[in-house]
Amino acid sequence: MHEIPDAPLLSVSGLTKYYGERIGCTDVSFNLYEGEVLAVVGESGSGKSTLLSLLSTELEASAGSIRYRMRDGIVRDLASLSEAERRLLLRTDWGFVRQDSTQGLRMSVSAGGNIGERLMSVGARHYGNIRDKALDWLDRVEIDQSRIDDIPKAFSGGMRQRLQIARNLVTHPRLVFMDEPTSGLDVSVQARLLDLIRGLVSEFGLAVIIVTHDLAVARLLSHRMMVMKGGRVIEAGLTDRVLDDPHQPYTQLLVSSVLAA
Amino acid sequence: MSTRVTIDPGPETGYNFAYLDEQTKRMIRRAILKGIAIPGYQVPFASREMPMPYGWGTGGVQLTASILGQDDVLKVIDQGSDDTTNAVSIRKFFERTAGVRTTTHTRESTIIQTRHRIPEESLKEGQVIVYQVPIPEPLRFLEPRETETRKLHALAEYGLMHVKLYEDIARHGHIATTYAYPVEVAGRYIMDPSPTPKFDNPKMHRMAALQLFGAGREKRIYAVPPYTDVKSLDFEDHPFRIQTFKEPCALCGATGVYLDEVIMDDRGGRMFVCSDSDFCEGRRADGHHGAMLADAPAALTGDNDHA
Numbered sequence: 001m002h003e004i005p006d007a008p009l010l011s012v013s014g015l016t017k018y019y020g021e022r023i024g025c026t027d028v029s030f031n032l033y034e035g036e037v038l039a040v041v042g043e044s045g046s047g048k049s050t051l052l053s054l055l056s057t058e059l060e061a062s063a064g065s066i067r068y069r070m071r072d073g074i075v076r077d078l079a080s081l082s083e084a085e086r087r088l089l090l091r092t093d094w095g096f097v098r099q100d101s102t103q104g105l106r107m108s109v110s111a112g113g114n115i116g117e118r119l120m121s122v123g124a125r126h127y128g129n130i131r132d133k134a135l136d137w138l139d140r141v142e143i144d145q146s147r148i149d150d151i152p153k154a155f156s157g158g159m160r161q162r163l164q165i166a167r168n169l170v171t172h173p174r175l176v177f178m179d180e181p182t183s184g185l186d187v188s189v190q191a192r193l194l195d196l197i198r199g200l201v202s203e204f205g206l207a208v209i210i211v212t213h214d215l216a217v218a219r220l221l222s223h224r225m226m227v228m229k230g231g232r233v234i235e236a237g238l239t240d241r242v243l244d245d246p247h248q249p250y251t252q253l254l255v256s257s258v259l260a261a
Numbered sequence: 262m263s264t265r266v267t268i269d270p271g272p273e274t275g276y277n278f279a280y281l282d283e284q285t286k287r288m289i290r291r292a293i294l295k296g297i298a299i300p301g302y303q304v305p306f307a308s309r310e311m312p313m314p315y316g317w318g319t320g321g322v323q324l325t326a327s328i329l330g331q332d333d334v335l336k337v338i339d340q341g342s343d344d345t346t347n348a349v350s351i352r353k354f355f356e357r358t359a360g361v362r363t364t365t366h367t368r369e370s371t372i373i374q375t376r377h378r379i380p381e382e383s384l385k386e387g388q389v390i391v392y393q394v395p396i397p398e399p400l401r402f403l404e405p406r407e408t409e410t411r412k413l414h415a416l417a418e419y420g421l422m423h424v425k426l427y428e429d430i431a432r433h434g435h436i437a438t439t440y441a442y443p444v445e446v447a448g449r450y451i452m453d454p455s456p457t458p459k460f461d462n463p464k465m466h467r468m469a470a471l472q473l474f475g476a477g478r479e480k481r482i483y484a485v486p487p488y489t490d491v492k493s494l495d496f497e498d499h500p501f502r503i504q505t506f507k508e509p510c511a512l513c514g515a516t517g518v519y520l521d522e523v524i525m526d527d528r529g530g531r532m533f534v535c536s537d538s539d540f541c542e543g544r545r546a547d548g549h550h551g552a553m554l555a556d557a558p559a560a561l562t563g564d565n566d567h568a
Binding site for chain 1: 412416418420421423424427428430431432496497498499
């Protein structure tokens with residue numbers, strides 16, 4: 001099994017974002033370790049997506065800090081990284097699986113090219129090797145290898161999400177952000193995708209932050225969860241504890257409004 | 262002293278030398294100097310309206326006008342040829358607005374403005390070749406946002422360029438890009454060598470002449486100084502290769518040159534002739550002849566005058 005080091009991989013404290021007068025999210029703090037899946041749940045407008053954009057450095061925080069332990073073991077404040085370092089981090093050590101696959105994939109580039117892009121961006125220049133890696137990853141995410149030269153436009157919703165995962169994991173990132181990866185998929189496809197993500201998380205010891213409004217997804221995937229409302233974290237803890245014994249009235253409402261979570 | 266007899270009565274009056282005003286030329290020369298200082302980097306410039314439509318070489322014409330002196334000898338090529346529309350009209354333009362000598366001979370020229378080809382004869386020190394560029398941004402079709410492509414250049418993030426080549430091999434079994442084939446200049450910037458066939462890419466590597474590129478509509482100038490490394494992108498297991506031709510030129514018998522296919526009739530008759538018309542004429546003048554020289558039409562052998 002993977003050894004869990006003492007220092008957290010990601011350490012967030014007092015993270016706050018204001019859009020002018022309005023609060024995007026405020027005073028969010030948590031630690032994330034390798035191999036750990038953290039679910040962020042809440043209704044739409046609760047600040048989940050703002051939080052994810054802040055963590056992935058797509059947005060600049062109004063206050064607070066995000067500290068990340070780089071591959072060389074040195075902990076750095078993400079705000080202090082240069083743009084080049086930040087972008088390198090995004091395409092090597094991090095992954096981002098998006099809700100809308102057209103934003104996470106290059107829709108006019110073949111599946112193989114989509115998977116190979118990260119490899120080529122870090123200097124892979126051998127076509128045969130890139131292709132072998134792409135085939136291997138298609139296999140891992142349960143896409144038929146014969147589809148390697150097809151473009152994602154020809155793929156179903158579930159296949160596109162699996163392709164996004166392959167495209168992100170090919171460089172063996174340590175931290176993956178997922179924004180509603182299963183929404184819009186039918187239930188059986190969702191189940192397979194969740195199975196796949198669980199398998200990959202344990203195989204690679206990934207740390208995952210998954211944003212979802214679906215408590216069933218949170219229950220199946222995550223070790224810990226944070227409930228957000230109005231830009232604040234109102235409840236956080238082990239997933240089973242939060243779902244089985246919710247303390248906050250809002251969380252109780254959330255849990256009771258799901259049919260069979 | 263003229264290499265050709267000018268049919269026009271002489272340069273037009275009422276224009277500044279070479280059409281552009283001196284302030285504009287200074288602005289363009291500054292952009293050129295910056296381009297030379299940073300090989301392959303696209304320098305923005307305040308492109309002017311020229312008396313010709315975009316796509317006809319407005320960028321190249323502005324470069325030529327800015328570097329042209331009284332003593333220069335100008336050659337203009339369009340698709341390798343000196344006597345096609347674009348070449349004839351641009352040559353006339355400078356004959357009339359600058360009164361400079363023009364020539365069709367690569368060797369005699371000091372400035373060569375070109376669309377689509379680099380002459381077969383190697384260029385020398387002291388010569389300048391000016392390319393007309395329609396789309397200067399090699400990443401354009403992969404990343405449509407200009408703000409993003411500038412960032413990619415600034416950070417030298419060029420993985421995307423190889424994604425394009427990967428797609429070529431995946432679809433066609435080989436790199437099917439045959440023109441505007443991306444190159445890396447001086448180990449840093451990725452550059453679009455304008456729509457020249459990839460056959461000409463090796464000629465750009467360590468060329469003795471100065472290479473200038475002008476895109477009028479897109480308002481960009483870039484440059485490759487003499488003796489600069491220009492490397493065509495490729496994969497280790499799919500190395501860069503230029504086009505090859507089975508037969509020699511049907512008029513002059515030259516091999517290892519870029520050939521144009523000419524359809525002769527409606528029964529499948531065709532011939533392959535040098536794209537570089539000056540090179541072909543020179544070889545024939547030296548006594549070389551190809552298989553079909555005797556029965557080729559006059560329009561092809563160039564017996565009619567380049568007006």
